[in-house]
Amino acid sequence: MPGTNLTREEARTRAELLHVDAYEIELDLGSAAEGGTFRSTTVVRFGAREAGASSFIDLVAPQVREVVLNGEPLEPAQVFADSRIALPNLREQNELRVVADCAYSSTGEGLHRFVDPVDQQTYLYTQFEVPDARRVFAAFEQPDLKATFQFTVTAPEGWRVVSNEVSPEPEKAGQGLEVHRFAATPRISTYITALIAGPYVGVFDEYQGEGGQRVPLGIFCRPSLAEYLDAEALFEVTKQAFDYFQRKFDFAYPFSKYDQLFVPEFNAGAMENAGAVTIRDQYVFRSKVTDAAYEVRAETVLHELAHMWFGDLVTMEWWNDLWLNESFATFTSIICQSEAPGSRWPHAWTTFANQMKTWAYRQDQLPSTHPIMAEINDLEDVQVNFDGITYAKGASVLKQLVAYVGKDEFFKGVQAYFKRHAWGNTRLSDLLGALEETSGRDLKAWSKAWLETAGINVLRPEIETGEDGVITRFAVRQEAPALPAGAKGEAVLRPHRIAVGLYEVQDGRLERVERVELDVEAAELTEVPQLVGVRRPAVVLLNDDDLSYAKVRLDAESLAVVTERIGDFAQSLPRALCWAAAWDMTRDGEMRTRDYLELVLRGVGSESDIGVVQSLQRQVGLALALYADPEWRETGLRRYADAALEHLRRAPGGGDHQLAWARAFASVARTDAQLDLLQGLLDGTEVIEGLAVDTELRWSLLERLAATGRADEPEIAAELKRDATAAGERHAATCRAARPTAEAKAEAWASVVTEEKLSNTVQEAVIGGFVQTDQRELLAPYTEKYFASVKRIFEERTHEMGQQIIVGLYPSVQVSQETLDATDAWLNEADPAPALRRMVVESRAGVERALKAQAADRG
Template identity: 35%
Template sequence: MGVRSLTQAEAQERAALLRVERYDVAVDFTGLPDGPDVRCVSTSTFSCTEPGAGTFVDCAATVVCATLNGTDLPPAVEGRIALHDLAAHNTLRVQTVQSDTTHGPGVHKAVDPFDGEVYVWTSFEPDEARFVWACFDQPDLKAPHAFTVTAPAGWTVTSNAGTARVEACDGARRWVFPDTPPLSPYNTVVNAGPFHEVRQEVDGHDLGLYVRRSLAGVLERDAQEILTLTAQGLAFYARAFAMPFPQRRYDQVFVPEFGGAMENYGCVTWSDTFLRRSDPTPAERELLAKVLLHEMAHMWFGNIVTMRWWDDLWLNEAFAEFACHWAATRATAYTDAWAGHLAGGKLKAYLADQGPASHPIRQPVHDVAEAAAVFDDITYPKGASVLQQLMTYVGEETFSAGMSDYFARHAWGNTTLQDLVDALGRASGRDLDAWRAGWLDAAGPDRLTLRHESGGVVLHAVGPSGSAPRPHVLAVGAYRRTATGLERAARVTVEVRGPRTPVDLPAGADLYLVNDDDLTFATVRPDPASRDALLRHAADLPGALSRGVAVATVWDMLVTGEATAAEAARAIGAVLETETCDAAVEPYLTLAGDIAELWAPQDERAELTAAFAATCRRLADRARHPARRRVALRFLARAAAGGELERLRAEAEAGDDHDLRWRALARAVELGEAAVADAARLLAADPDPDAWVQELCVRAGAPDAGTKEAVWHVLADERAVPVSWVGRVATAFWRPGQDAVLRPFTRRYLDLVPGLDRGGMIPAMVYTGRLLPRFAIDGGFLDQVLEAAEAAPPVVRKTLTEHTDVTRRMLRSRGITKPDAT
């Protein structure tokens, strides 16, 4: 029997009935070094507004025993324990054991392959606390949590509420944590293991960093940078929200086999893949900074103030994604963060918003299973861009004042979107209802086009499917050619309130750029007379954001079939030759490499790949900083061949960049070189405890059926690859030019679809999207995928709908239309 998903109606009924006073949760990790079991006793104290009524508590772990007010309860059914005849005040005690700690949701045991040490982490969004202990697992039943954790004597335990009292206990140690503030169950955490710890006192906060012992050196290398960013973020948000983070201690725990990062109050959990084994590239450093600031923003927006239900999940995530870029540009060295956002996440959002999986930013969520399907590129980068437009619309100081009012009014409570709109409306004096309806209740992007008419320059705006456009505040730039490139002659701020907006721009400019400085979310098109000029001269624009808007336009023209792969490759390649913004270089290299590999027709792939390799080599040769050269060489490894590949491998061998050595070796194997001995030597020399996954990537690219079968078994059947590495291995597996070897695995993917939701939300999204074939397929196969998805859980169905649309666009760009016999 399965586990039922909580519906919004059930949550509303339960929230009206109950007031949870506190949770006391005893967790026992002493069985983990030698076994799989996590044992818990959860004691919930709560009141009932209607004595005699009934409800249920969520519990998807195995129940050992359960009592309500001293009376035994029946077994759990579908992840719920029925509670009858409630008193005005109640005590619920549930003893549980969770043994599925390898692939199950909520709690995970990881064994470090380097030294055999065991680490355990929990992660509960959206409703996975119930898989570990009994609780009322919904966001608007907040309560203090008191955790008592028994763990092996050599382990360290971290949780939300700061410093624990530690006691000896039968050869183990018991960690008794103070009460947390009122938190939703999904905001809580317990992590444990023999961690290496770094601590520092900064501006009155006690900052802690943790990592597995085998990565202690990597953390020590980056610790000061991470601690500095943490202090900068805490100071910025304290000013911007007029509310300092209310807890002295702030911990960040880097753990193995974790996907992404999770904003647990006061104790953020990270995948330790964010700690790069080789020196981080500029984009990798910026990504760490933005993720750090994203999770930190949730301390206020998500933890201190929590959305009442998951229909406002978008607001929770969109705000944190917006805020991390805001904080990065205002408080850290990453002042080009918005350029990186445009070059990376925002392009994905434009694509998703024009596909069959598009949805309004805010939409009804019937149950939590549907909420899990909303963690997507519309929720995150589009939502962040819309909030950036909102700040532009009302002004930055007004926006900050409105947020301060919001947090002051609702601290430690639950809210809806309307509460936020009201706060910003009071601060700005604007009626934001029309803004909210236009931006949040309709799917799809607006289209903006500048046209030269008899009466002057006019900005034409049209909403999705020909509807009226949304309100926008944006900039239009006029550029004139000089001896050194394009120079901005004028920049006009425009407020769009209808289909036609006159723009007071000087005549005779060589290029007009709509949405200059990237202030709004809308696809842009040059007028027909300027199309070729944009493709030819995007690289000549003087600013990172202006070049980024041009690249976004070119990329959108490619994915909508209005530009060829060759045209897009030339334009983005030219931008790369002049780009000075570190935040944009790596995303543009990714786009250029993807065009050659995934979007180019087969008869053009070799030429575009060679051109991409040449661009990488020129960037490497001209690089004045080792980090920029390292970036170019890593991307060169994706495309090099012949003598250039041999030179690259020799250079990689001579240096200490193990990642480059693995990439160059993987490329050699993909091209047919037998390099088993080379891989074994490199594996022995690489100090990274996860180097075995790099070796698996090398084998994954081999054009050999037996090797593919062995890799598929580890990757897809056993799911032995850490979730944060699945994308890297899958990309190495599905290679161009290997269709004959890959074709049998397209059928194997179809067979996986019914079970792709195994392990919870994050693994479901990763395995569904990353394993989807990109080669040896055509539109007929994608039709079969969508047919199989009809019976899949929402998170799988949504992910497949989105990824098959992108893949179908790739096939169209490649000129593939004939159904494939699978």
């Protein structure tokens, strides 16, 4: 039985048979305040290339009331099963009418329903990627069956209703209801249709382009967040991106308007619905955040706007090219941030190197590693493939491709691609073909090496010098470490386009004095004659400017200089590359955790890039929690807590670094005096000049106090009373689950695993509080409970809810051989589905890596 799955072969067969023309969808949301179900009526017109053939349409609904195919009623009980409605005896031209009662969700999938505790009003939004439009209307749920969509929505009077087309003036319908009749969309895929409804508030503007182009812009949020909505800054970023993308793509924005809607309890960062982008409303900042948070938000805004062309206008044929959608949007968002006139973040490639690429490197060393162009056999495959390879490795490879073919030639190829395939579906070969035409490069070998193989290469410099310090030989050695056990395929050597940077100490700073760009062959050794005869510098940095995707190692002399002077690089990107190399060495057991800690504490004080500072803080915290020798861990944690407090007190008042160190200190404070300081900051008896202890920071302080037994239910309830919002409810749930008592852990576990009453974001908050690295003994009994429950959870919960639990509650803090043995026993006995196996195997790999790193730290 298919359940809610769909195989690629089924999709291919259906696409060969059908051509879908148009949907007319009527949704009655008049009783949304009560929840439960809503009436959905779908009329879809489509052709069949073979008269008399049979097919099916997708629908997930508690009840189907009516199915009429070409005027002939079909008995729902006979044709509806396993999320499919059977369609027998098709004609060349067909009309299907389906009336169903569909369910509101609290999982962030389909039509999500949320009640704001501030105003007790109901807010709705849809999230359809990958296969969840079928939770709202009957649909041929695959990306290559495009059609036009015309929505008619009945909603409570006074509600704002937003969809892919311009919002119409509502018609009175009596009984406190209004009808909103939207115009039909262009031909798009089901997964980028959208509906957002509720008493949202909006701010409006207009993008004015060349030739009189005018695009209406809207930004929306709930009224309870309106005072924090910095719409002007968001419009500024959006307009910069409109200018940049339209110039680079040479194709006008393809939709009638562009709305951005900050919605509650959103699972991802954002979603590229055509003309109606939904964004998690945590990006409406209620409290002070660092500039790094604004940079990440801006990248999200640019990413989704790029999708309007790459993904929405031109769409992948099947989900195996999902990587191209996401990698292209990621790459173009970063290059826009770094190049668009007026951008606040010209250093965006530093952030990319320090955050996105470390995510990719981590993912690419898991047993589940896969080629960028992954084999996607069914929907379950794609649902677990929104990973670091799909986004970050793919974007890294695109960056290298741009260096390989030339930036101008790359964008000329993209322009030709959009013009040739507008409103259609494509494969990777279509894009590569366009790039071959404009660049003159044969990309078949490049594609095979980079897109069809898994794993990561390591680049090391080999340097020989004479007695006078002049280089007599320089080569780049490339390694292809074996893929992790269980991974498919074999490790390969690849061609790389890299730069080699030579850095010298000048006026106390490490300045680049020479740069050589070259092609590294797909071989173990590539000689670099350009550097022969050059005086050996203080630091030699392979992959300078971060052109390629590879792990980089420093030679012994460079590493010694970097260890002492990493903060002295004049530019942020080489610092970030060296920080990333050190972190990767720590994860690989080539650098002891205690040495990584000292390296960070020695250099972080002179690190100006706040995003890098916060990455280092997260990485040190992870290293101490998982990679440190348990016998030394507490020593390291105390060393870090003392240093964090020192940095907090020394940081300029009111600045980003002060806030970052306040949060870092709050996460690791452990002595009585340190916890007393947290309590004093919370109740106002302690003050650090310039530090605003605002709403979000208060919760950070309280969570640590709760986790260490210094705060309990009365304090949590009092703080929730101060912040009686949805965010406050999430924070309170985290604090309650973090308390170091058996009763608190049992209550949290039951609420997530047994009771199934929590919304997606509250469940996530409880899991985040439950797993405390300082509470290993308290959490130890839950290893057995996890393996007793995990298969049932996968089978019974929706994908988003199940994945939160399966990954979040895996006993990752129990770093021991016993955890590995228990995991292996379960894998052998449970016969898990491939998607479930992948999630558990990935989690197991984290424990295995931590064991090796702990052994290295002991050494």
